[in-house]
Amino acid sequence: MLWAALLPEAPPPPNPPRTEALQGLAVWCLQFTPRVAVLEAAVLMEVEGSERLFGGRRALAAQVRTESAALGVAFLAWAPTSLAALALARCGVRNGFAQPLAVLLDALPLASLAAVAAHAPMLARLGCTTLGQVRALPRGGLSRRFDKELLVALDQAYGLRPCAHAWVALPEQFHARLELMSRVEHAPAILFGARRLLLQLCGWLAARRCGVTAVTLRWCHDAMRSKTAGDGGELTIRTAEPTRSVEHLARLLAENLAKVQLLAPVGDLELLAVEVRAFEAPTASLLPDSQQDGESLALVLERIAARLGPQRVLRPVLQEDHRLEWTVHWQPAPAPLPRKSAATSPAPYTLPQPSFVLLQPLPLAVQDHRPLYQGLLQLLSGPHRVEGGWWHRLSDETGTHAQTVVRDYWVALSAHAGVLWIYQTRLADEDTAWFLHGMFA
Known part of the structure; x- marks a missing residue:
């Protein structure tokens, strides 16, 4: 077994340790293992079954040591049993695997175990100053003169008897x-x-x-x-x-x-x-990640938005819409991205999409029913009808208007402007008109 004992910084002598600090430290330990307990102003956790998830014993010990120091942990020790780890932490011994456990515990003072420290004055009169000297006494005499908790604690610390703990439950809310x-x-x-x-x-x-x-x-x-x-x-x-x-x-x-x-x-x-x-953790890869050593664009945008204001930093968000001007809208960078619906998916476009789209479609002149843009345009491909938007309504000073469009898109060729993206309106309440909507690179 692999146990860790974490002892927070002790308050001044008259003050007892704060329950909030121990509980907060225990909740933090639950990320490593579900077997976490609070005992005698310390936090214990058993990580034998989960050490491989954190890169092995050494990597786990380094991570716990580094992060726990920021939480106010003054002493950290590792040992095969929970009470042994607690006793070693109280004495400032970090590694309970450097020597046989019995050798390490035998040299510890009586105050390292609470059940033994409760009888320290009488044990001192018997000439005992270490746990090893207490173990050397006859067990029958110890059981008759002292309570059973002393022998139980010694056996549990040395691994001769199992130790049961009340595990800390993970709260539903933080x-x-x-x-x-x-x-x-x-x-x-x-x-x-x-x-x-x-x-x-x-x-x-x-x-x-x-x-x-x-x-x-x-x-x-x-x-x-x-x-x-x-x-x-x-x-x-x-x-x-x-x-x-x-x-x-x-x-x-x-x-x-x-x-x-x-x-x-x-x-x-x-x-x-x-x-x-x-939260989906990033997938581990054998190839190096170019963003591992730097800050991603999303983190930079959120930090700038916190400084300048959320309405001053915007990011594009893709939408599932057949209307080209509504496929992208801008929202504040810190705002959560909208969740995608599993029942809908963006419709595939069979017609090539332009590289540049105008913010407002440009009306085109017409000659002999043919659109003009720096000369007569030659229609290369089309028509490709886009119809929709009745569900989308915008309000202004004149009222609420539906954004319904019925358009026939064409790929057109201009002798001077190159390949263009134009459309012809087909609404019943207005005359047919041609508009330039985008250009191909």
């Missing part, structure tokens, strides 16, 4: 809270504490195999505030695609916090996952 070490008066300084909450959020998302598209950060003002400051404030950030990248969310949050002015010092933070969606 809501984490953090009390800051000191009061913060400037909004950008909130990011230091918010990053710890983002790490917990991304661990929860990884355990649920999901990503987030909207996150809300709330802050509570200090109790010694003015009445006009209010209880606090909140900030919601959105992404176009589901993500669980800590760095990406932290950058977006930093851009938004730079524009916030606090009305009073802040003492507490809360983080909520507002919109959670299914």
Whole structure:
């Protein structure tokens, strides 16, 4: 078995460890294994069955050590049993596989196991200062003089008896809270504490195999505030695609916090996952990815939109429409992309599509029922009828109008302008007319 014990930084002696910190650390550990437990102000997790999913034992240990340090973990130890890992972490010993487990545990002090530390004064009068000296005492005398928890804890730590734990359940919704070490008066300084909450959020998302598209950060003002400051404030950030990248969310949050002015010092933070969606992890490939070392275009657009405003950065979105001018529309870059319907699919175009499309079709003159554009046009291919748009209505000052079109498209040749994309209207309420809609490169 492979157990890890994570001990957060201990508060000052009169204060007990905070339950929120232990629970948040346990939720973060659930991304590595479902076998996570909270015991004696520490978090234990068994990763024997999932270490291969993270690249092996060494890669998993390096990842846990690096990321847990940002969550305030002061001591981390690995051992074959849960109580052994906890005892080694309390004594600052990281690797419980460097020597035989019995040799390592025998040298630990009595305080390393809670069940043994409860009887430390009497054991000290018997001349015992280490776990090995306690094990050397007659078991019959230990069972009669001390409670059974002492022998049970020793057997479980040395692997002689199984140990049962109450596993932490993965919450359905994410809501984490953090009390800051000191009061913060400037909004950008909130990011230091918010990053710890983002790490917990991304661990929860990884355990649920999901990503987030909207996150809300709330802050509570200090109790010694003015009445006009209010209880606090909140900030919601959105992404176009589901993500669980800590760095990406932290950058977006930093851009938004730079524009916030606090009305009073802040003492507490809360983080909520507002919109959670299914997340498809990128497929591993043997070939190197050109975007592995850089930032993708979607992340850059979201960061610029957070700085300039969502309406100032737009991105094109394809639509399933037969009308050429409605196949693409522009929306704010941070807005989620519309979901594609499985029942519909874009109709294939048998006619070549132009390389350049005019924003507004250009009316063409007609001579002897033939369209003109820098001379008479020669019709090469067509007609290809496009009809639809009755479902699409736009409102303006004059009312609501349907965008119904009935057109016959042609590929035409101009002696001076080259190959053109033109159409002829066929609406009943207006005269037949020719328009230039696009050009071929």
